[in-house]
Amino acid sequence: MTEDKKTMSRRDFFKGAAMGMLGGTALAMGLFSYTPWRKAYFPGVQRKLTDIGACKYVKVTNISETSWFSNADLMGDIKGAGGLLVNQYSYNWPPFGDGNGLGKGSYDKGIAKIKHLLPNDLEEAWAITEKLSVHPENAGGFACLIELEEMNGKQHKYLLDSGWSYKWTDECFKREGIDQMLKNKEIEALFISHEHFDHYWGIPVTYKYDPTITTYIPDGFYPEGLKYLEDSGHKGQVIKVKAGLNPIIPGFASFVFAIPIICRVYGEQSLYFNVKDHGLVSVTGCCHQSIIQFAETAYREIQYEKDQLYGVYGGLHVSPFEDWDPKYDDLVISLGKYGFQKIGCNHCTGILCAKKFVEAGYPVIRGTAQFRSKETVYLGNGDKIGFGIEV
Amino acid sequence: MERYGTGYLEERKLVPRWPQPIPAIVALVVTLLVFYITWWIFQDPRGWMRMYTPYVGYMYTRWWLIMLIWMVYIFNYWPFKRSWLENTHPITKGVVLTAISIAILWLLIKGFFETLLGNFGLAYFNPARLTALPGVTEFFAIEYAALACLMFAAIASWLSPAWVVACEETPWQDLRQPGKGISILVMTFFLSTVIFFMTMHSHMGILYYPWQYFTSIAPPYWEKFADTVSGNFHVSWIMCCTVTVWIVETIWERFPFKLIKTNWLRRVVAFFGIIAIAWAMHFFLYFAQELTWGAAIRGTRRDFAPDWRWLHVGEMAVFFLVPALFITFYCGNWPKRFSLPTNVFIRTLITAAAAILLYIFYYATSHDFLGTQKGFSHPQQFPMIPTIWLINIWLAHHWFMDNWPGWKMVPKTADEIAADHAAEKVQLAEVRWNPSLGWGLGAGAVCGVVAYFIILSVLPWAYESITIIK
Known part of the structure; x- marks a missing residue:
């Protein structure tokens, strides 16, 4: 060698x-x-099984699910303003129109035109903003009334979201008697799901009838959104809900998901109700976190009746603009294994998605397609759904 | 015989005007400045043209990358002559060649994809045709068509350089330009088309309602394996292939494949070896997400969705490409003092560390200065766009502008070229089989496996210890 x-x-x-x-x-x-x-x-799933109590039933009245009336106009504006990442306050949509055109607006310039009229003279405020904004006729809004009864018989009413267009939201409030409920202080609190225009920009309508109502917002609002609470004439308590579980009353808790959302929005608050002898009901504004994430979170965090995910109401944010993506098919394919027994979807779920849910055999509650809702395939404006109670 | 730019990159000597690291810092500052100005003009959602919709901006970014590769790697700067490349001021060259790359890019997107394919083949390449269909808004028609184009680009940006780096231009390596370029272009475009149909067409087929059972495989064949019907599963490994090709070409100097002396074997092993390494990366980066964020849940959105996790594999992979190119372009492929395998090993470690730091920096800050959305998994958060945009600028700067102003280009003399070739032969000859190498190889392989399992144990703890997004 x-x-x-x-x-x-x-x-x-x-x-x-x-x-x-x-x-x-x-x-x-x-x-x-x-x-x-x-x-x-992988770590095993550690269930916290937090006891949020139970309620007898939950009833939801759809005040409005039609956030806008023309997808083409909405997406045309978003495209023209620079896409889905652009700050929503710069679109020059109502009520923050300043007359400078699409994509050239700002909160400060827009609110300056109408601030002095909020919240009491919304007709005049809307008349001004209609002239200064892009596509004011396209604004609708999302809002729903939640009624629940505790096990001891005590009844509660809450609002989830407050729409977008002052004009449309006020009309819907009057149609469902929300205006009187607010005036009578029957509604205990307003929960804002997230800062998006169609859920949040109509808050002066709620404050017009009850400026002192307690308002829960998810942590993560941008400065413009926080300023809008003050500028809308709100005089009540504002509770910024941190990410995670936030019990409200027995059988009812909100949950904030710290997630980024299109149009420069951050954080979403959704609601859980534990209905006696039925199971968990999820009520959402847009559910940007996804209904399956919402269900998985419930499984990890909360103890609920019969360990059953019973029902869901609200926007499930699958195809809000009637767009599609194969990943949405993943949701349609997977949803079945969660065993929901009552699906009251609408709004940003998308008509196409609702059709696919129906084709997959899921228990989607059909609507009446009234008051400008487009299809009966899901719950429309003025429709009601009950969980633990027939409506 | 006019050689045009064949061999130009190998036969140019980039002489730094100042001692390192000054030229590297100057290059970084200058290119970042150009990046930020052009980002604001073309991409930024708060800027002028706002192409970051995101797919439109992404499509142009990916295809521009391919245009640069075509011009330099496949066509060797043809029809520009070597004398023009050597004697023209870098700024003039940069402006002229970049303008040409943009013109070809525009022709390809508008002429080939939208007009030709979109009107006479596949409607989903043409936004106007999609808009005419019921229920599709103009915005999403443009986005869907851009998505189809960029999925094609993802494949082409792997295969175009792979045919040069791995297959060494075979069998056209001795052909003159533009014959060689056209031949490689046709071959890689053909392969890209075949792979597009096998990996992405089903994604497009189920994008429209109802599923297009008669024209695409629906549900796609990868559904059970990938836990999603989304084509992002393929975007992931194809992106890893793109990154691996360039890592092999730059910081690995085509090692270890160039140790194989038989031409055909070297080329075959290199082509499929790159794919094998890419698949290892593809699986590992997916697993890394499971270790840090938890197992994926099918049907969810965002960071728990399998489709996004696969996409994020591609996004993570591209963070490795940025430091690799910087080391090669601006740091002279440092270090060079050790043996080839050791140099490659050290550069890989540096690249991996830099990629992790860049990843953290990007997600911690990009929403503050790029106009992107805060968070990892927002549907409009595409780190591949800014990173590839920066890479494109570096490619234009390095290939078209000879790293100006930090370096000066001087053509190598025949002696210098011969010396380079001799040095490479010596370097390769050094890596020969002997017991010491064998023991090292065995010990290294064991250490590599152990290192892998240590990484698996450390990752969840490391992620928990760092707050990336506040």
């Missing part, structure tokens, strides 16, 4: 070691990372 073969060459050893390290790591990455054995690394 030569001297070279007898003795170890440090340089050659390191050459080999360098190659071996790269090769060994790559080999392990390729051969192990997507095998079933990798699941040994």
Whole structure:
């Protein structure tokens, strides 16, 4: 043997070691990372089983699910303003129109035109903003009334969201008698699901009838949104709900998801109700976190009747603009295994998605397609749904 | 015989005007400045043209990358002559060649995809045709068509350089331009089309209601394996292929494939070896997300959705490409003092560390200065767009502008070129089989496997310890 073969060459050893390290790591990455054995690394699901109590029933009245009336106009505006990432306050949509045109607006310039009229003279405020805004006729809004009864018989009413157009929201409030309920202080609190225009920009309509109503907002509002609470004439308590579970009364809790949302919005608050002898009911504004994430979160966090995910109401944010993506099919395919028994979807769920739910055999509650709702395939404006109670 | 730009990149000597790291810092500052100005003009949602919708901006970004690869790697700067490349001021070259790349890009998107394919083949490439269909708004028609184009681009941006880097232009390596370029272009475009149909067409087929059972495989064949019907599963591994090709070409200097002496074997092993490494990356980066965020849940949105997790694999992979290119373009592929495998190993470690830091920096700050959305998984948060936009600027700067102003281009003499070739031969000859190398290889492989399992254990703890997004 030569001297070279007898003795170890440090340089050659390191050459080999360098190659071996790269090769060994790559080999392990390729051969192990997507095998079933990798699941040994996943922590088991630790259920917190937080007891939020139970209620007798929950009833939801759809005040309005038609956030806008023309997808083409809405998406045309969004496209013209620069896409789905653009700050919603710059679109120059009502009520923050300043007359400078699409994509050139701002909260400060817009609110300056109408601030002095809020919240009492909304007709005049809307008349002004109609002249200064882009597509004011397209504004609708999302809002619903939630009624529930505690096990001791005490009844409660809450609002989830307050629409967009002052004019449309006020009309809907009057149609469903919300104006009188607010005046009579029957409605205990307003829950804002998130800062989007169609859920939040109509808050002066609620404050017109009850400026002192307690308002729950999810943590993560931008400065414009926080300023709007003051500028809308609100004089009551504002509760910024941190990410996570927030029990309200027995059988009712809200949950804030810290997630980014299109049009420069952050955070969404959704509602859980534990209905005696039925199971968990989820009520959502847009459910940007996804209904399955909402259900999985409930499974991890909350103790609920019969361990059953019973029902859902609201926007499920699947195809709000009647757009589609194969990942939405993942949702349609997967939803069945969660066993929901009553699906009261509408709004940003999208008509196409509702059709696919029906085709998949899910218990979607049909609507009446009244008051400008387009299809009977889901719950429309003025329709009601009960969980633990027939309506 | 006019050689045009064949061999230009190998036969130019970039002489730094100042001692390092000054030229690298100057290059970084200048290119970041150009990046930010052009980002504001073309992409930023708060800027002028606002192409970050996101798919429109993404489509142009991906295809521009391919235009640069076509011009330099496939057509070797044809029809520009070597004398023009050597004697023209870098700014003039940069302006002229970039303008041409943009013109070809525009022709390809508008002429080939939208007009030709979109009118005479597949409607989903043409926004106007989609808008005419019931229920599709103009915005989403444009987005869907851009998505189809960019999915094609994802494949082409892997195969175009792979044919040069791995297959060494075979069998056209001795052909003159533009014959060589056209041949490679046709071959890679053909392969891209085949792979597009096998990986992305089903995605497009189920994008429209009802599922297009008669024209695409629905549900797609990868559904059970990938836990999603989305084509993002393929975007993931194809993106990893793109990144691996460039890592092999830059910081790995085509190692270890260039150790194989038999031409056909080297080319085959390199082509499929790159795919194998990419798949390892593809699986590992998915697993890394499971370790940090928890197992994916099908049907959810955002960071728990399998389709997004696969997309994010591609997004994570591109963070590795940025430091790799910087090391090669602006740091002279440092270090070079050790043996080739050791140099490659050290550069890989540096690249991995830099990629992790860049990832953290991007997600911690991008929403403050790029106009993107805060968070990892927002549907409009596409880190591939700004990172590839920066890479495009670096490619234009390095290929078209000879790293000006930090470096000066001087053509190598025949002796210098010969010396380079000789040095490479010596470097390769150094990596020869002997017991020391064998022991090192074995010990290294064991250490590599151990390192992998240590990473698996450390990742969840490391992620918990760092607050990336406040």
